[in-house]
Amino acid sequence: MSINKYWILKAKQLNNAATPDELSELSLLSACMDADTRVDNGLHNIWHAQSYTSNELDRERWMMLLSARVPEISLQQPEVLSVKTRRSRKLVFLISLIIISLLTAGGALFFHFIRPVPAHEISAIRGTKTRATLPDGSVVNLNAGSRLLYQNDYGQKERHLLLSGEAFFDVSRIPDVPFAVTTGNITLRAYGSSSFNLCAYPEDNNISASLTEGCIQLIYMQPQGNTSVVLQSGQKIILHKDPQHPGMYQAQWSQIKHSAGEIQESAWKDNMLVVENERFEHLATRLERWYDVKIIFNNSLLRQLTFSSVSKGKNVQEMLSVLSRNSGKFSYIYNPTAKTVTIYAK
Known part of the structure; x- marks a missing residue:
């Protein structure tokens, strides 16, 4: 995976210039990197600050150090600097500072966070829906504008999926081989035979999970720290994105709804x-x-x-x-x- 690609998309997101497809790709790249959410939140908060000051000497030092330590991201990359505004220059400096801080504090630990690029992709472009059977026998329905990724070793020691968009899962029970879906900085784990709907479009203001059968665990961020909740059959949770704390959520609980014999949250697959x-x-x-x-x-x-x-x-x-x-x-x-x-x- 190109580290540079992640930061280019991140720059577009901060400038409110990213398309829905680019936001979807950024969400998946974020999950691949498995980076500390606090780093991303820190960049977001500084970017939207009312004022920011730095001197030319500081910027030059940081960029020289960045070029020496991370050749992939350098001053010679026109794609990062193509938007000739004060905000784009500030972003280059801030990205440099964050990456170098990670390198200085953790050395190779930064690159340890980067996972291999997922080898398999199932997608449903806008205007279509897709149904597929995974290598473990689990069945997934993808709603329009959604992507699902997984590795070659899926099903060996674990079953880990990356989702951007909306999907309904019928999970096969395989003891000792855990099933998990990651979307952004949220992870959902299924236990036993479970059927659930997960809606997580990057451009939406909330993420929802509804459980038809079985048991699932949801791990997400709140201002006070990581939160883990368990859903039982018939339950639904909506995670509202916290505008004051990017990457964090406020939870709202409810029950799945039935109308005319259809389950409201997953009727789309039919x-x-x-x-x-x-x-x-x-x-x-x-x-x-x-x-x-x-x-x-x-x-x-x-x-x-x-x-x-x-x-x-x-x-x-x-x-x-x-x-x-x-x-x-x-x-x-x-x-x-x-x-x-x-x-x-x-």
Whole structure:
């Protein structure tokens, strides 16, 4: 894995210039690096600080040391410095300082954190869903815009997966071979035969796990430190990203919901849309992934519409027609060439 690639994507994220696909890749690279979350949080906090000062001599010293210790990241790399702004220069210096601090404090320990690049990938691009059987017999359904990675030695001593996006897992029971899914800095462990849904799109403001059968453990960060919780069948946890503490979460517990015989949290794998009091702007994000379209509201008030329904549609027109008929408050225009849907009030 290229260390440089990670920092380039990190720079784009801090500049709010990363695309959803780049955020997805950054999430997976972060899991591969297995780096200390405090380092990432420290960079985020300094970057967003109101003021920052450093002198030219300090910057020159740090960059010379960086170039000597980590040739992959140097002043000669135009891709890092291509954005000619004060913030990009500050980022180069801050990244240099953090990497050198890691090298100085831990030496080779920094590179010890870097895992081999996963050898296998299962993906579902926007507008598609994918179902696959893993080498251990476990079955995974991937929702649109999702990626799942694993190593060649999967199933030997452990079963470790990296997820970006949303997936439903039916885990096969294999004693003494633990099953774990990592997404960003969150790890989920399954025990015995378990069925669960994990939704973790990097661009979303929350991550959710819902357990249909079995037992799972979730390990995540809170301001007071690492937290480990156990879910039993029928339970759901939503981890809301803490805007004041990047990389940390606040938990909200609930039960999985049933509507018209469908489990709301995992109905997507059967091409069903089950919503309860969901705002149109949030629902639109899901539909954009499912059907690979861009939804545009020409009236901001329409974003606040809420829906409670069970719907099924082969394409975005069928799905929106059902929602439009149920609400009676909006119509839409679909442009198949541009892949856009414009929502307007009736």
